[in-house]
Amino acid sequence: MARQTINNAKLGAFVLGGLLFLILLLYMIGRNRSLFGSTYLLKARFENVQGLIPGNNVRYAGIQAGTVKKIDILNDTTIEVSMIIETKMENIIRKDAITSIGTDGLVGNKVINIVPGRSNAAIAIEGDLLATKKALDTDEILNTLSNTNKDVAIIVSGLKSTVERINNSSALWTLLSDETIPADIRNSATNIRLATSKASMMTNDLHAIIGDIKDGKGSAGILLKDTAFAYNLNEAAMKMRSVGVQADNLSTQLNSLVSGIQNDINTGKGPANSLLKDTSMVNKLNKSLDNIQMGTDGFNQNMEALKKSFLFRGYFRRQEKQKEAAKRLP
Amino acid sequence: MSIRSDFKSFLDVCGELFRFSLRFFRHGFQPPYEFSEFLKQCYVIGYKSLPLIGLTAFIMGIVLTMQLQPSMADYGVESQLPAIVAIAIVREVGPVITALIFAGKIGSSIGAELGSMKVTEQIDAMEVSGTNPFRYLVVTRVLACTFMLPVLVMLGDAISLYGAYLGVNIHTNTSFNLFWTQVFDNLVFGDVVPAFIKSFFFGFAVGIIGCYKGYNSSKGTEGVGRSANSAVVVSSVMIFIIDLLAVQVTNIFGY
Numbered sequence: 001m002a003r004q005t006i007n008n009a010k011l012g013a014f015v016l017g018g019l020l021f022l023i024l025l026l027y028m029i030g031r032n033r034s035l036f037g038s039t040y041l042l043k044a045r046f047e048n049v050q051g052l053i054p055g056n057n058v059r060y061a062g063i064q065a066g067t068v069k070k071i072d073i074l075n076d077t078t079i080e081v082s083m084i085i086e087t088k089m090e091n092i093i094r095k096d097a098i099t100s101i102g103t104d105g106l107v108g109n110k111v112i113n114i115v116p117g118r119s120n121a122a123i124a125i126e127g128d129l130l131a132t133k134k135a136l137d138t139d140e141i142l143n144t145l146s147n148t149n150k151d152v153a154i155i156v157s158g159l160k161s162t163v164e165r166i167n168n169s170s171a172l173w174t175l176l177s178d179e180t181i182p183a184d185i186r187n188s189a190t191n192i193r194l195a196t197s198k199a200s201m202m203t204n205d206l207h208a209i210i211g212d213i214k215d216g217k218g219s220a221g222i223l224l225k226d227t228a229f230a231y232n233l234n235e236a237a238m239k240m241r242s243v244g245v246q247a248d249n250l251s252t253q254l255n256s257l258v259s260g261i262q263n264d265i266n267t268g269k270g271p272a273n274s275l276l277k278d279t280s281m282v283n284k285l286n287k288s289l290d291n292i293q294m295g296t297d298g299f300n301q302n303m304e305a306l307k308k309s310f311l312f313r314g315y316f317r318r319q320e321k322q323k324e325a326a327k328r329l330p
Numbered sequence: 331m332s333i334r335s336d337f338k339s340f341l342d343v344c345g346e347l348f349r350f351s352l353r354f355f356r357h358g359f360q361p362p363y364e365f366s367e368f369l370k371q372c373y374v375i376g377y378k379s380l381p382l383i384g385l386t387a388f389i390m391g392i393v394l395t396m397q398l399q400p401s402m403a404d405y406g407v408e409s410q411l412p413a414i415v416a417i418a419i420v421r422e423v424g425p426v427i428t429a430l431i432f433a434g435k436i437g438s439s440i441g442a443e444l445g446s447m448k449v450t451e452q453i454d455a456m457e458v459s460g461t462n463p464f465r466y467l468v469v470t471r472v473l474a475c476t477f478m479l480p481v482l483v484m485l486g487d488a489i490s491l492y493g494a495y496l497g498v499n500i501h502t503n504t505s506f507n508l509f510w511t512q513v514f515d516n517l518v519f520g521d522v523v524p525a526f527i528k529s530f531f532f533g534f535a536v537g538i539i540g541c542y543k544g545y546n547s548s549k550g551t552e553g554v555g556r557s558a559n560s561a562v563v564v565s566s567v568m569i570f571i572i573d574l575l576a577v578q579v580t581n582i583f584g585y
Contacts, residue, residue, distance in 0.1 A: 007369075007370070007373045007377075008369060008373070010373065010377050011369065011372055011373045011376065011377050014376055014377045014380060014481065014485075015372075015376070015478075015481050017481075017484075017485055018480070018481030018482065018483075018484040018485050019481065019484070021484045021485060021487065021488045022480075022484045022522075022526065025420075025484075025487075025517070025522050026519070026522060026523075028514040028517075029514060029517050029518060029519055029521075029522065030519075032514060032515055055518065
């Protein structure tokens, strides 16, 4: 019977060992899934949860804070994620904290990252809805990278052809390997040095000239510095001004004269007015002109009579012959 | 023997095994219970198997880790080695390897023991003396197998994980604390519970097949050897069939 008791003790230890390990396993897993211990619930709404599943971890500033409890589709663009948060975070997570969906490593499980907000909002309580931020999608990153790669490839091929052209360019290599160029450059440098020394001398001269001008030497100096000259100039200017004043007077007088004449003409004094305005005079003139015309008609008749008289016929014939000779000659 | 008679004998065995199982359930849940014999069998079947199971589990943990390490390093996820080894051990390697070793040790011993009792007509003598041999021999052994194998699987998992910890430390310097955290961060109930439940079925299969083969042993010492042998073979195959069913059932439930 004693042997049986020993057997039982060993058997008991064996079975208990197995059960303890089972319980430990289940407890450790349960603790990680936040099944034990006090928790509270926070929510966040996303447009795309990128493969998040219940049980994924929730991290606050990188520290394990809880797990995703469930994911509900509210409508076609809103997905609500409920998170179980451990009570130890109760006094830390604020209402303005921002949640985003990230990845644990490059290819790991999805995680929800909660980062603190800027302001000192109130502490988040059970059931609060936290703000969300659209996370960088790996696909988008890879797309951008692919574009960048293409650009880099284009740039590299361009660089390659440039380098090839440089390598193939004999002119450049001649330029680089030509030993006369350094000597030339040295000569140029010497010339430049000479030029600068000359320029320096020139500046000194200029300096001296400016000094002379300041002292009133030379015509420029006189122009700028001589007070008598300035007085003369001033006097001349004043004279010119007085001439201008006189010219002004003259033009005023002329103006009054002209206006007087105009007035005379308009009011009917003098011959000019009668010439321009008197209609009786016009009649008289017309009569005189008629008389003159009649007088000349009479004179014409007298002349015709003269041509026909024998006394003067010879004279007229001679005159016609001279005209014909003048026509023939040229 | 034609294929047809082979097939008929296979169906015969299946039918008999099913009736044997029904008989176990009919007798197993009716008093009087042979409790002290059950404890004795638990001691023999469970406790006495622990050294063997422990050794194989320990070696399995180290070997699995060392085999996975180069591939994991190739993919640049060597840091995930504890997690993947833990999942492999808890989900599949632990229960199946333990059950196979258990089948080899216990299945054969039950088959041989009951076979020799049958051959030497001890079972008949028991029946004459008024003890129900089925209840005394079969029910206690099958129950002991069913309840001890899960315990062995759990202990085997623990020892395997310790082996894995040593295996991980061959190539990297991982503290026990980090190993522990990584293992339990990546295990879920869906890994542990189905594995734990299926190990009951493994234990039951090993016990019932061993008892059936021994109880129906043919006469002569040759029959004892054959029943021991076929108990191991059939129960090993049965373990794989149950495993196949279990993985499908767990997939249906989404684990």
